[in-house]
Amino acid sequence: MSKIVIENLAxxxxxxxxxxxxxxxxxxxxxxxxxxxxxxVHIRLPRSNIxxxxxxxxxxxxxGNKTIDLLFRVLxxxxxxxxxxxxxxxxxxxxxxxxxxxxxxxxxxxLMAAGGIGMPPIYLLARQMVQKGFDPSRIFFFYGxxxxxxxxxxxxxxxxxxxxxxxxxxxSYGFKGLLTEAISSVINGKEARYRIFACGPEGMLxxxxxxxxxxQIPGQLSLEAPMPxxxxxxxxCILPLRAGGYTRVCREGPVYDIGEVLL
Amino acid sequence: MTSxxxxxxxxxxxxxxxxTASGTCGYGEELAEVFDxxxxxxxxxxxxxxxxxxxHPPPRTxxxxxxxxxxxxxxxxxxxxxxEEKLKFLEPFETRVVVNVAGAAIKEYVEISARLAxxxxxxxxxxxxxxxxxxxxxxxxxxxxxxxxxxxxxxAVFPRPVMAKLSPNVTDIGxxxxxxxxxxxxxxxxxxxxxxxxxxxKSYRPRLTNNTGGxxxxxxxxxxxxxxxxxxxxxxxxxxxxxxxxDYRDVIEFMLCGASAVxxxxxxxxxxxxxxxxxKDLKKYLSENKLGAVKELIGKLRPx
Ligand SMILES: Cc1cc2nc3c(=O)[nH]c(=O)nc-3n(C[C@H](O)[C@H](O)[C@H](O)COP(=O)(O)OP(=O)(O)OC[C@H]3O[C@@H](n4cnc5c(N)ncnc54)[C@H](O)[C@@H]3O)c2cc1C
Ligand SMILES: Cc1cc2nc3c(=O)[nH]c(=O)nc-3n(C[C@H](O)[C@H](O)[C@H](O)COP(=O)(O)O)c2cc1C
Ligand code: FES
Numbered sequence: 001m002s003k004i005v006i007e008n009l010a011x012x013x014x015x016x017x018x019x020x021x022x023x024x025x026x027x028x029x030x031x032x033x034x035x036x037x038x039x040x041v042h043i044r045l046p047r048s049n050i051x052x053x054x055x056x057x058x059x060x061x062x063x064g065n066k067t068i069d070l071l072f073r074v075l076x077x078x079x080x081x082x083x084x085x086x087x088x089x090x091x092x093x094x095x096x097x098x099x100x101x102x103x104x105x106x107x108x109x110x111l112m113a114a115g116g117i118g119m120p121p122i123y124l125l126a127r128q129m130v131q132k133g134f135d136p137s138r139i140f141f142f143y144g145x146x147x148x149x150x151x152x153x154x155x156x157x158x159x160x161x162x163x164x165x166x167x168x169x170x171x172s173y174g175f176k177g178l179l180t181e182a183i184s185s186v187i188n189g190k191e192a193r194y195r196i197f198a199c200g201p202e203g204m205l206x207x208x209x210x211x212x213x214x215x216q217i218p219g220q221l222s223l224e225a226p227m228p229x230x231x232x233x234x235x236x237c238i239l240p241l242r243a244g245g246y247t248r249v250c251r252e253g254p255v256y257d258i259g260e261v262l263l
Numbered sequence: 264m265t266s267x268x269x270x271x272x273x274x275x276x277x278x279x280x281x282x283t284a285s286g287t288c289g290y291g292e293e294l295a296e297v298f299d300x301x302x303x304x305x306x307x308x309x310x311x312x313x314x315x316x317x318x319h320p321p322p323r324t325x326x327x328x329x330x331x332x333x334x335x336x337x338x339x340x341x342x343x344x345x346x347e348e349k350l351k352f353l354e355p356f357e358t359r360v361v362v363n364v365a366g367a368a369i370k371e372y373v374e375i376s377a378r379l380a381x382x383x384x385x386x387x388x389x390x391x392x393x394x395x396x397x398x399x400x401x402x403x404x405x406x407x408x409x410x411x412x413x414x415x416x417x418x419a420v421f422p423r424p425v426m427a428k429l430s431p432n433v434t435d436i437g438x439x440x441x442x443x444x445x446x447x448x449x450x451x452x453x454x455x456x457x458x459x460x461x462x463x464x465k466s467y468r469p470r471l472t473n474n475t476g477g478x479x480x481x482x483x484x485x486x487x488x489x490x491x492x493x494x495x496x497x498x499x500x501x502x503x504x505x506x507x508x509x510d511y512r513d514v515i516e517f518m519l520c521g522a523s524a525v526x527x528x529x530x531x532x533x534x535x536x537x538x539x540x541x542x543k544d545l546k547k548y549l550s551e552n553k554l555g556a557v558k559e560l561i562g563k564l565r566p567x
Contacts, residue, residue: 003296004293051330052331052533053533094535226322229531229532231293231294231296232293233293233294233532235323236323236324238323240321245317246338251293
């Protein structure tokens with residue numbers, strides 16, 4: 001039986017990496033070793049009257065330095081409370097939770113789509129693949145946001161030496177238009193074998209799911225739902241499956257095959 | 264001095280007064296990855312119905328001040344799969360298993376309880392009377408006559424203790440409690456969630472697809488305590504207190520008001536290991552206060 005671990009992790013560093021975007025570096029788990037890209041942590045928000053935890057994808061980790069990085073955007077009460085925390089304080093962290101991405105074969109060409117604050121799990125997947133010897137030139141990394149300000153941490157992605165395609169809705173950086181349009185502009189016609197990995201806003205994931213199904217391109221999407229418990233007991237974080245019934249995003253997800261969930 | 268945490272309810276011994284509440288711990292499988300279920304006094308499994316149910320479409324939970332609303336819609340695997348898989352999973356744990364039963368008519372409670380009669384692992388049944396009763400157009404929890412009949416008919420088919428779970432959404436919870444006692448209930452658990460609502464002012468839509476839902480969490484603890492206090496004066500039955508418990512102090516409050524044991528619900532979502540901490544803290548409290556047994560706290564309230 002696997003183990004769900006709760007730990008108090010120290011905040012080692014907090015940095016505003018873009019207006020409203022924070023990079024949070026925490027101490028590493030002492031009871032868990034491996035982390036798969038796509039897994040998340042569920043965090044309590046101390047010093048606030050917010051009752052439930054909030055989920056954050058693991059952005060990066062370094063067992064050598066004993067650190068875990070999270071990247072978040074201040075959206076509402078929970079993320080505002082997290083942004084108000086300071087290095088030296090500790091956080092009550094549940095995780096790593098959920099199932100990560102399945103690694104592609106080395107001969108595949110990979111199309112990664114990171115929309116806004118959906119970037120962290122996609123970055124981690126690319127980082128793990130490159131580290132395991134996957135040729136970075138076979139990774140087409142599309143990173144989209146509303147404006148240049150939303151393309152935070154692009155220098156970290158650049159270090160992976162993937163084929164990086166930034167895109168902004170207003171054209172303030174990279175391709176002007178939606179991420180899905182940027183993808184179509186680069187990937188025209190049916191090229192060899194692709195595999196899609198994506199995380200981002202609902203509209204983007206829906207479009208990629210549709211694209212994958214019609215073009216018969218396999219892939220995986222990391223999905224979101226509000227998560228009261230994060231461990232599968234409340235039945236609150238459900239999404240409908242194409243085959244019927246519901247799935248718990250925290251437990252069976254958050255990563256699903258294209259076509260699996262009715263988006 | 265080692266303090267005795269055990270409690271006996273309707274002839275069944277619980278190693279401590281801490282149970283997990285129905286609908287907040289599934290069938291135990293996930294929590295078993297957090298802690299050893301054998302440490303619990305008992306586990307109350309998710310409401311089961313005759314047929315499997317998917318429940319309501321999302322969103323079916325919403326965060327509120329000091330708690331949450333839920334309208335899960337009794338999503339569950341159905342009694343067949345429950346007995347084949349879920350009860351089997353719970354078999355090896357040295358804890359009490361209370362099986363929560365729900366239905367759209369009294370005959371469904373009877374049908375499920377009769378099936379469970381042959382499963383000794385089901386130490387007790389808990390009847391969730393908060394579901395809409397299709398034929399009568401009301402909940403069983405809201406009708407003394409229906410509650411009495413339902414308990415009586417289940418008692419006739421289930422050989423071990425039967426507990427009725429009371430709803431706070433009634434005019435007089437004491438009256439329903441007395442009806443359950445008259446029907447032969449061995450124990451009562453209270454409270455289930457309070458009807459509540461939350462609205463998104465951008466879309467003008469309720470925040471649950473079911474429009475209304477059940478409120479739970481710390482926000483409801485005062486209501487639950489008052490209900491336990493009231494019912495403890497209305498009936499002689501042992502009571503299990505439920506509602507907003509997060510720590511051992513809450514447990515003591517419930518026991519002083521008349522509860523013999525408690526169930527931990529929504530807290531599990533925030534601190535999945537809350538029951539373990541509570542059991543530890545309770546033990547410490549007893550020895551610090553030179554109490555030999557936790558049962559000494561039951562009903563020891565000094566009301567004005
Ligand atoms: C598996 C998973 C991984 C996640 N990873 C990250 C991550 O790496 N970085 C990150 O910044 N966030 C991530 N999130 C989202 C995060 O958990 C919070 O839900 C979100 O930041 C809003 O929380 P809040 O308390 O600030 O907002 P709230 O106070 O809860 O809400 C404020 C506003 O934001 C809206 N909102 C709430 N939740 C979401 C949501 N999930 N998506 C879009 N709008 C929402 C609400 O409708 C409301 O209008 C993840 C969520 C999941 C389920
Ligand atoms: C998500 C959720 C699902 C629930 N499902 C059930 C259920 O299936 N049957 C039942 O009798 N009570 C159910 N309850 C009610 C709880 O068992 C408990 O009575 C109530 O939540 C109050 O306790 P708490 O404040 O500790 O959560 C549910 C509660 C929640 C929050
Ligand atoms: S968040 Fe509770 S079941 Fe997924």
